[in-house]
Structures are given as C-alpha cells and as structure tokens.
Amino acid sequence: EGAEVFVYDNLNCYSDSALMERVDLVIQHFTQGEITPAQEKALLNAVRNGTGLAGWHGGTGDSFRSNVEFQYMVGGQWVAHPGNIITYDVNIIDQQDPVTAGLNNFSMQSEQYFMHVDPNVKVLATTTFSGEHNNWIEGAVMPVVWKKSYGKGRVFYSSLGHVAKDFEVAEALEIMKRGIRWAAQSKAEGPDQWLSPLYPSR
Template sequence: MTKTALIVWGGWDGHTPEQSARIVADMLERHDFSVDIEPTTEAFADEKLGAYDLIVPAITMSRIEKEELTNLLAAIRAGTGLAGFHGLMCDSFRNEPDYQFMTGGQWVAHPGNIIDYDVKITSDDPIVAGIGDFPYRSEQYYMHFDPSVDVLATTTFSGEYFDEIEGVVMPVVWKRRFGKGRVFYSSLGHVADEFAVPQMRTIFERGALWASR
C-alpha cells in the first residue's frame, strides 16, 4: 500500500520553506509516498489529518490556531509520524509549548550565524549508521531540548562567539516517541541548498522514513 505524507510550508522566507518542502516531497515520492503540499497551517485542521503516515512541517516563526494544533497533536499521538529539520520544525511556533513538547526542542540561538562546525555521530542507530563525524557549514543551533529524546548526533560549541557556552555539547539529531507516533528531528538544513550535503540529506531521509507510520 502506498504511504501518504503531508508537507506544510510557510513562515520566514529566509529558510526557503517552499523550496525545501519540494525537495522533501521529491525525496519521499522516490520511496513511493503519495505527497500533499500545503502553504498554510489550515491543513492541520483537516479532520482526516490522522490518516497520513507522515507529516513534515517546513514552517518558521509563524502561528498556529488552537484547533489546528490540537488536531496535529492528536494525529501524532495516534500514530502519524512527524519529521523535520532546522527552524522549519523546531522554531515553527514559539508561543506554543505543547508543540515544542511534541517535537522535543526549540531553537534559541545560533552564535556566529553561518559558521564552520563539526557534527559528531554518537549512536549506532540505523538512521546515522555508517555516516561518521563530518564538518558542516551553517547555523550551529543552540537549543532548549527535552532530556528524554534519543540523541543520535551532537555538536560542541567553541565559545568563540559567546564564551559562556564554551564546551557545551548540544544535540543535532534526535528521535523520540510521542504517544503512538514517532518524531524525528535534525537541526541541519538552514536553506534548501544544504540538502546537497550527502550526510545532511541521508540523515533526514532515513529519519523521515523511520518516523513514518
């Protein structure tokens, strides 16, 4: 049976939400998903939302109506998967702690903005198996995160741009359960062009497939 996915994009244009959404759609279609793409959070209010096998938000610094969020939370708790990246999932709705509780974290800073940093693989989970540590150039995300998440990769802050955080080890990739649903997140992917980085693309692709019902 063909799996189904919903990608909802919107918010700040600097994160190239529409372009990233279409890259993810193509990725999923190559795995025989039937994909719907919507440009508004109104899609989360659909009474049939829970029929999707996977939901991918690609939304930054936006707002969501109460009934939309309630329906989204219920769908994931009932078994629909959730997968996302960078601020397009973990900086979607800053005023919604229930959403942040589901995703497992919220962006709070990226000292130095676009910089070179290292990603360290810290698990033998199939999502990151065989990839190994790698250098990356993007925003290095400093996050508030749920200690219950299963961390698959980390980064260490140098203190060059904010000396108080020197040596802080921060999750980059994690997965978790939310009710019956699976949730996957990677902080890599500031703009659509980063999907050209093999490690970033592979990690997200594997994570999305894992999260799907």
C-alpha cells in the first residue's frame, strides 16, 4: 500500500548498513534458523536506532533459538503449540490501541502458540488454553498480539499466521496490516509511550 519493498531470501541484507539506514521497517519471516553475530548486531543496532520491526508466528517468534538478545528485541519466543492445528479463540483486550480498536474477539483454526513472553510488552490480544492437550496449562492466558519498543524502534508481533489461509480471517489480517503500519512509523513518530503495570516508573 504505497511502500517501496525490498525482498531478500537470506540474512545478508542485515549487514548492508546503507540499506538498513534507508529502510523504515523490517518484516522478517525466517524460522528455526541461524544468524551470524555480525548480522544480528547489525539488525539490533538498526532497530535500536529507529528502524521498525514487524513479524508473525514462527517467522519472528521462533527465528533464532540461540540468540537471546534477538528474543529480547522481539519480546517473546515460541515454546509449543499443543494439539497442533486446533480451533481456539483470540480475545481483544485493548480496544483503545489503534492496532486493535473496533475489532471483536474471533476464532482461529491453526496453531495456538504457547510462548515465553517479556512481561513488559504491551499486550493487545490473548488466548486461553483449554488444557485438552496439555492439562498442566489449563486456563493459561497467553499473549497473541503485542507491541513494544527496542531503543528507538517500534516492534510489533502476532503469533497468528501459521499458513497464508490464516489471514483469510478478517480480524487476523487487519491486525497484521495495522501492526505493520504502526511499526513502519518508528522513524517518523518515535516509539510509543505507555506505562507497564509491572514497571510503572518507566
């Protein structure tokens, strides 16, 4: 929608300093891979300096299992999807945020992600585990959509989107579109300011 897009099938682009200074947003879709120290450092520095980052599902939430600083930047890391493809509900918990404003709760038939999540992210939508597939997580409420800052950069993540068909769910697609737009404004508007209930002094 009016953006100039560069597409790469490897991570060498992160080491291109001229490119990383030019772009407003990185959308990463790279699952269970490896990133070199130089590539990771370049990406982290770009986001710290104001480049936005947006991603979904394992393409960002399960990219580099050995890279803790990358996981800190994203705000979470995949652990499991009990039951594999199941039907589950997504609950919108922030009706004021522009990413989720006006959207209703909805259902997905896909992988329900159980994740390790940074408690300082701004959670916009959640899901609750039934315990049918792993009884010890019955009732666990898990973030599905969140936003955060990493330095001057805006970071948006959604655990939805195992396959392209998932975005035939109108709410899932709308959340991604809005989240991408929000993260892309990082350099122009700076990081959002909000108070975390766990860190009210920040």
